[in-house]
Amino acid sequence: MIRKIAQILISLLLVVAGSGLARAEMRLNLQQPETIIAHQIYHLHTVILVICAIIFVVVFGAMFYALWKHRKSVGHKAEQFHENTTVEILWTVIPFLILVGMAIPATKTVLAMKDSSNPDMSIKVTGYQWKWRYDYLDEDISFYSNLATPVEQIENRAPKGEHYLLEVDNPLVVPIGKKVDVLITANDVIHSWWVPAFGVKQDGIPGFVRDAWFKVEEPGVYRGQCAELCGKDHGFMPIVVEAVTEDKYKEWVAQQQSKKSQASAASAVDANKTYTLDELKAEGEKVYGKTCVACHMPNGQGMPPTFPALAGGKTATGPIAAHIDIVVNGSKKNPAMVAWKNQLSDLEIAGVITYERNSFGNKLGDMVQPKQIAAARK
């Protein structure tokens, strides 16, 4: 009876595993390591897994042997021995020695992971609800990195792309062969920056900065995810790192810096321009769709009480000054509503406020100019 059931069990497990192994996507092990540390971790894991598997086979070999042979139904009579100090000492000391053997290479890797001295470059990584911000401390480049997967794919109205949930608008770009020190923190709650191919995972703790380092060997695109529950879109704030040759990296840096000076030139123009209602609403609709919709919903219904409704809402239909204040400076009561002055330009904020006051059934007809936002920042 037992043999029959064991056979069924084993066949079932093989079918399950086999049907899985047949497909390329069914990964059974850690991701392909792309840094020295990731290699060391991969190797450590393999060795320890094999040791555990050997111990497992020996120990359960003995147990299954006993289950088979030392049964009443095959006529085996129970011996009555018990207690044996020698055996107890042996099976305490031998496992202890095996553990010491595992701890030695593990210690070496812990110390290597912690040695972030003499990096070639430093990047500050800040976790936000629910995106990442990257600040290249040596190059004065910074940008936000948001999930780029369209909402239609998540809601099953469009087929899912190859990098579903693992694609962003602005990836982190790093040169290969250089030691990159990432200084990780967070803006609101604890997040965790994790790129499996690098063997790097470091929690971003608000108010503190902790670092981790990596040196990528091969050019490529490496994807990871936030690894600490941070609220509703914890599963929707991936990390994408593009490791490129040093020349390509320098090109990219130059590009970013010229974009930046163009943007500041543009906002200097914005500051003095007076926009029409339609221009502001169009800008605002873009901003809303990218930034606000996750919490306040496409129809402005929100999810009260944490994410108030904008449709007919007190702030969106009340005095303009209060509406500006909450978008620019965030909410004191509700930390989920951050100070958008740090992430959006005057034009973007002016646009989105105008849009909100004239959409979702709100028909206030008023508009807000970028220069009002510039004034509110002071």
Added chain:
Amino acid sequence: MEAVHGHQHGDAHAHHPSGIMRWVTTTNHKDIGTLYLWFSFIMFLTGGVLALTIRAELFQPGLQIVRPEFFNQLTTMHGLIMVFGAIMPAFVGFANWQIPLMIGAPDMAFPRLNNWSFWLLPPAAILLVTSFLAPGGATAAGWTLYAPLSVQMGPGMDMAIFALHIMGASSIMGSINIITTILNMRAPGMSLMKMPLFVWSWLITAYLLIAVMPVLAGAVTMVLTDRHFDTHFFNAAGGGDPVMFQHIFWFFGHPEVYIMILPGFGIVSQIIPTFARKPLFGYSSMVYALSSIAILSFIVWAHHMFTVGMPAAGQLFFMYATMLIAVPTGVKVFNWIATMWKGSMTFETPMLFACGFIFVFTMGGFTGLILAITPVDIQLQDTYYVVAHFHYVLVAGSLFALFAGVYYWLPKWTGHMYDETLGKWHFWLSMIFFNVTFFVMHFLGLAGMPRRVPDYALQFADFNRIASIGAFGFGLSQLLLLYLVLKCIRGGKKAENKVWEGAEGLEWTVPSPPPYHTFETPPVVK
């Protein structure tokens, strides 16, 4: 004692209420054990429904059934309900039924405190479960309630905090009762080193509970004051530190997981000798192993925090201490196998679950060892590998041990043999579906799937589908247990005093079911 006299004159139940009031006012350890066990079963099924909703959402990539913010409520409440509503009260139910019977005592040391310890739980459970209806829903911060996320949550978080306080008080009171009973009310001749191992396991667990439940209370109270009374324990802007929450929580949390397994070890240590018809191999080693595990459990907590950024010295210390726990745990596994060795085994359902426990719990122990290795943990922390690990030790570990104990002692409690065929079906279905559900999660974690996510990238789809199918199989199989228990209570073959051929211990000297009051005169133990 006056009470004893009265009962000896045979008018035992003249002054006991009947019906609902019997259950509300009972101070009888058997009644209270029954109450705890039914409460825990109801909570187990509730937590199970939440789990099945989670697995239904995770059946395919994309969001089909629930929104992300509700998904996080489900994962949080599944954890809180299973830990505090199902596993812990179930073991307390066993403690209540079995400890007085096993040590030859008439009841627990503080019978009225015992009643209170139980009756605090249903209001706490109602508070916890109805938090789903609070504005914003139940807390969605994970059962670990990390700040600052937990400080951000709506009123459902406050309800959960109060529920935890109440349940903590219940546990502390129950533990005081258990320790006092075991230390003071053993029958003459029963020295500590002659007690059944189950009693030892509860003695040690009760000390762990008293040590750490107040620490949890402290942690959640600090979250409460950060939320409402303008303190800044976990807010750097106010001079606090979010990581301090993790230290305090896990100082509770790690002993907590040993609280949830040690009584299971005790149950298995009763069952294996019975069905092997052979004494437990190394009684004193088993006691020392339980004690070592308990003591070590206090110095390993930060292995849940390897990625917060602690210095290398901290990571190394916690890695070494955590690896050490494998030694006494291994000693226990070897002793159980040595007990089976050259015995004369039969495989009734309790033995099936006990052997299954050893097999699958040890797998969970191995993945725990792998997670203890800090560099490997950096990759696996907060992934499905961890989810696999703790479900192996908590479900295949604690839950299977509880099932084993139910089958073992149900004939004693009810006076009827349960349906052995159904019991075996329950075992095999649970075993197979459990592994289908959770084994593949190891691969998901290794491949890079994080925890607590309602949706995932396409390379994780196949194993998630398998896990969801397994989960539904496992969940439905538990209805078999419910049916079986109800059927056994209503009738079945009459159970003897000594239900099992190889059973030893005082509980097997009293009738099945035992009279309402047993051991009013203590037996003498040689």
